[in-house]
Amino acid sequence: METNLQINIFYIQKNNEFEILDQKYIKLISKFANIKEYNLFNKKIANAQNLDNPELAKKSYEEVFNAHKRGFNIVLDERGKELTSLEFAKIIQDKFELSFFIGGAYGLREEFTKKMNFSFSLSKLTLAHYFVKTLLLEQIYRAFCINSNHPYHK
Template sequence: MQIIVNSIQKGTDEFASELNEYRKMSAKFASIKDEIFFNASIAKAQTIDRASALRAYDEVYMPRLKGYNIALDERGEELDSMEFAKILDGKNLVSFFIGGAYGLSDDFKDKCDKIISLTKLTLAHKIAKLMLFEQIFRALCINANHPYHK
């Protein structure tokens, strides 16, 4: 199984070592790629307005819709860990998308197979990403009957 976590974020990830630890622990179940995007077009668009920023995000993300696509959005469906695990079960390729400062466009979310929310709380991207990596590992363990999830 291959899992791709796509995120639009400026700068380096403060939780890089923790994310790498979850990637290593998950390796016996799946390959996880951490794809980070931020370019001059996104930076400029974010200074203009929300619509411009969402268009810039779409330009980066639309070509990356592969496999089973899951958008993270604060208004998405909230799942427990068992429900989240069912989504990953039996899939060969799953792509997650974390939006930029303005989230994700409605057009992009319409093209995704599922829209989920990690919590009703607004989280910094780096924290949301860490939570996602932990839940991916937990889901892989649940699906493999590994005792991590108790």
């Protein structure tokens, strides 16, 4: 299936314990959209996190994210709006480019999230970052299935 939709997932993560599941969902999503993931973890972020300085860490995340904002920008944030899968499917419908941003261990500043097109919460629970990415990938696939009347959602 040829598609013009581009999905970008930008995240900050030291390791990925769910890589097998992530690749499964990326393959399934690729039937509906071009999808790329970018791990932006770098030495500056590692240093900020090692100093246990939340503000410095958040600023270092935002520095790497700012260069990648394009299309319809969605930040994953615990303070964001919680949606059902059907509501999420409507949000991503009819877009040409979607960019998702998953912060690092200290989250993101409200100033940054307000500059995005949409702030989305997967849960009020605090979740491990590698789990958030996997859950997001599953929900993106589910949204495409909903929007195309595929039976996966049922």
